[in-house]
Every structure is written in structure tokens, then in C-alpha cells.
Amino acid sequence: MTIIINSGYQKRTQKDYSLSLKHQIVFEIEQGELSTTGALKKYGIQSRSTIVGWLRKYGKFDWENQTPSHMPKTPEQKILELEAKVKLLEKQNAFLATQNTRADKKAIIFDMMIDIAEKEYNIEIRKNSSPEQLNNTKKPTKKA
Structure with missing residues (x-):
């Protein structure tokens, strides 16, 4: 008898994430509602680097000067x-x-x-x- 535990983990590719989902995740992280690890668990994203890439691409953080743009x-x-x-x-x-x-x-x-x-x-x-x-x-x- 085999027991299959559903961990909620589903292998995804970059094409699985819509632009609106990416913006929503970035917004939630920037508002402090989620951490990057929380977003990994909530949305089933494979890697933290994926979220960091979205933050760099779609976020309001000034990566050149390492200061948030609102500061x-x-x-x-x-x-x-x-x-x-x-x-x-x-x-x-x-x-x-x-x-x-x-x-x-x-x-x-x-x-x-x-x-x-x-x-x-x-x-x-x-x-x-x-x-x-x-x-x-x-x-x-x-x-x-």
C-alpha cells in the first residue's frame, strides 16, 4: 500500500505565470503582506530567484542605488x-x-x-x- 502525500508542490515553467500574477506578487511583497518565502509557498513558485527577478523587473526598488524609490x-x-x-x-x-x-x-x-x-x-x-x-x-x- 502506497501513500501519496499532496504537498501542494507543482512543477511549473516561466510560461505558467501570467503578467498580472507577477505584478500581484510583487505588489504584495512590496506592501509587506508577504515575504519572498511566503510567496513561494502561497503561489507554488519553485525558486526564490524567480521572485527576486520579478522584483527587479516590475518592482519599485531602485536596484542601481539600492534604495527604494519612495525613500x-x-x-x-x-x-x-x-x-x-x-x-x-x-x-x-x-x-x-x-x-x-x-x-x-x-x-x-x-x-x-x-x-x-x-x-x-x-x-x-x-x-x-x-x-x-x-x-x-x-x-x-x-x-x-
Whole structure:
């Protein structure tokens, strides 16, 4: 005679957990209603690392600075964050400046190419319109 004890443990895969269940578990843990081990038992989750991964992905805890986002940050942490932002913005600014100079150089080269083509082939590529012609091309406005 064999006795089978039902421990409530059921092998699951990541696909078994819906997004709403993950958010619910993270919410309960962050509100202090459950611990990670309590969530393991309550929801039949295999591993604590699964819940920790959800906390990192969906939770409000700031894992970079190791402080909850609702807690005020120290002045040192604020300074470090601002310094990191400044470095990032300086890099972006330098990149955009190089892109701008490249674009300017390209425009100059294209203008030179047009000038050469106009001289070589004796054709006008650029159209020099007089102000009167610009006024004539505008659509007439209807008067009510």
C-alpha cells in the first residue's frame, strides 16, 4: 500500500505565470503582506530567484542605488546621479557636434559638386527665382 502525500508542490515553467500574477506578487511583497518565502509557498513558485527577478523587473526598488524609490535619496546619491547624467549629456553633445560638423562638410561638398557640374556641363542646376516669380506661384486666397 502506497501513500501519496499532496504537498501542494507543482512543477511549473516561466510560461505558467501570467503578467498580472507577477505584478500581484510583487505588489504584495512590496506592501509587506508577504515575504519572498511566503510567496513561494502561497503561489507554488519553485525558486526564490524567480521572485527576486520579478522584483527587479516590475518592482519599485531602485536596484542601481539600492534604495527604494519612495525613500528620499541622500545628497551624495543625488550628486552621483547628476554627475552620471552630466557625463551622459556631454557624450551626447560631443556626438551631436561631430554629426553637425559632418553634415556641414557634406553640404559644402555638395555645393562644390553642383558648382563644378554647372561649369562643366553649362547647365543651371540651381534655380534662381526672382521675388516676383515666388509671389506668382503662391495659391490665390479666396475672399469671402
